[in-house]
Amino acid sequence: MPNTEFFDATTRVNGGVGFCPPGPDNDALVLIYPPGPNLGRKYNLDSHTVNLGRDISNHIVIPSCSVSRHHAQLTGEAGLRLVTDLRSTNGTYVNDVPVASGYLKNGDLLRVGDNIFKYLVGSDVESAYHEEIYLMTIKDGLTNIYNKRYFGEALERELWRAHRHHRQLALIIFDIDFFKKVNDTHGHLAGDHVLRELAALIAGRLRQEEVFARYGGEEFVVLLPESDGQEAAFVAEQLRKLVEAHRFEFDGKEIFLTISVGFTVIDGHRRVSAAEVIKAADAQLYRAKSGGRNCLKGAAAR
Numbered sequence: 577m578p579n580t581e582f583f584d585a586t587t588r589v590n591g592g593v594g595f596c597p598p599g600p601d602n603d604a605l606v607l608i609y610p611p612g613p614n615l616g617r618k619y620n621l622d623s624h625t626v627n628l629g630r631d632i633s634n635h636i637v638i639p640s641c642s643v644s645r646h647h648a649q650l651t652g653e654a655g656l657r658l659v660t661d662l663r664s665t666n667g668t669y670v671n672d673v674p675v676a677s678g679y680l681k682n683g684d685l686l687r688v689g690d691n692i693f694k695y696l697v698g699s700d701v702e703s704a705y706h707e708e709i710y711l712m713t714i715k716d717g718l719t720n721i722y723n724k725r726y727f728g729e730a731l732e733r734e735l736w737r738a739h740r741h742h743r744q745l746a747l748i749i750f751d752i753d754f755f756k757k758v759n760d761t762h763g764h765l766a767g768d769h770v771l772r773e774l775a776a777l778i779a780g781r782l783r784q785e786e787v788f789a790r791y792g793g794e795e796f797v798v799l800l801p802e803s804d805g806q807e808a809a810f811v812a813e814q815l816r817k818l819v820e821a822h823r824f825e826f827d828g829k830e831i832f833l834t835i836s837v838g839f840t841v842i843d844g845h846r847r848v849s850a851a852e853v854i855k856a857a858d859a860q861l862y863r864a865k866s867g868g869r870n871c872l873k874g875a876a877a878r
Contacts, residue, residue, distance in 0.1 A: 599624055599652020603697040606708050609717035610690060616709050621657065626650040628688055642666055642689030642765060657697070659686060666765055672772065690765060692717060716790040718768060719775035727789035727797055731850045734801050738844035745844065746800040746808035749857040750815065750837040753869040755794040758831060766826040770833065773824055778815055805874060808839045812872045820870065834870035836861060841876050
C-alpha cells in the first residue's frame with residue numbers, strides 16, 4: 577500500500593483537437609521531486625499532445641520560477657512518446673541530458689526546471705505507479721539514494737545487530753563545503769545537478785552492504801557495518817579525495833567541490849542509541865569544518 581503522506585490522486589489529461597499519430601496505450605508521468613504537496617502525483621497522458629509549463633493554459637501546470645510559461649511538449653508518435661523542448665529558459669532534460677527533442681523510454685527521468693518526473697509506460701502502469709510511491713518512502717527523489725527515513729531505520733537495525741553480536745559499526749557523515757556559494761554563483765539548478773552527480777560518484781565507490789543516504793540538504797551519511805576506525809578512516813579519506821579530484825560540470829561550466837567528513841565507531845559491547853551515534857559523528861564533522869574544511873576527523877562514540 578502506498579504511504580499516505582504522498583499524494584496518490586491522478587490527474588487525467590483529456591482531449592486533443594485534430595488527428596495525431598497515436599501515442600502509447602497506457603503511459604503517465606509521476607512527480608518524484610521536489611518534496612511538497614504534489615509529490616507522487618500521477619499525470620495520465622491520455623492526450624496525443626500534452627503541454628507542460630508555468631502558464632495555466634498548459635495541460636500540466638508547474639508553478640515554479642525555474643519553469644518557462646510554455647516549457648515542453650509531449651506528443652504521441654506511432655506508439656511512442658516524443659518530448660520536445662519549447663525553447664525554454666532552463667532547458668528540458670532526460671536522464672540529466674539536455675534534449676531539444678527525443679523519445680521517452682519506460683523509467684526515464686524527465687526534468688522540467690527544478691521538477692523531476694518519472695515516465696511510466698506499459699500494460700500495468702498502476703502497479704508501476706504504486707511501486708514508485710513505495711520507493712519514494714525510502715529513496716531521495718533528487719539523488720536516487722536512500723533518504724533520511726530509510727537511514728534511520730537502517731541505523732537502528734545495524735545497532736541492534738552490532739550489540740547482539742559484539743561487532744563494530746562505523747558511521748561517516750559529510751557535507752559539501754560552501755555549497756551555498758554554488759547555488760548563489762551558478763543557480764539552484766546547478767546545485768541540484770551537483771548533488772545528483774556527487775551522489776552517483778559516491779555510490780559507485782561503496783559496497784552493496786554499506787548504506788548511503790542523503791541526510792538533509794547537502795549533508796550525506798554512510799553506514800559501514802562491521803567496520804573499525806581504521807576502515808572507516810580509509811573509506812572517509814577515499815571519498816574526500818574522490819570528490820576533490822572530480823570535475824563537476826553544469827551548462828558548460830566547471831564547478832570545483834570539496835567535502836568535510838566526520839566519522840565515529842562503536843564496538844557493540846555497550847548499548848548505544850541512534851541519537852548518540854549521530855551526535856558523535858556530527859561532532860567530528862563540526863571539527864573538520866572548524867579545522868579548515870576539506871579534511872576528516874573521527875573518534876569512537878562515548
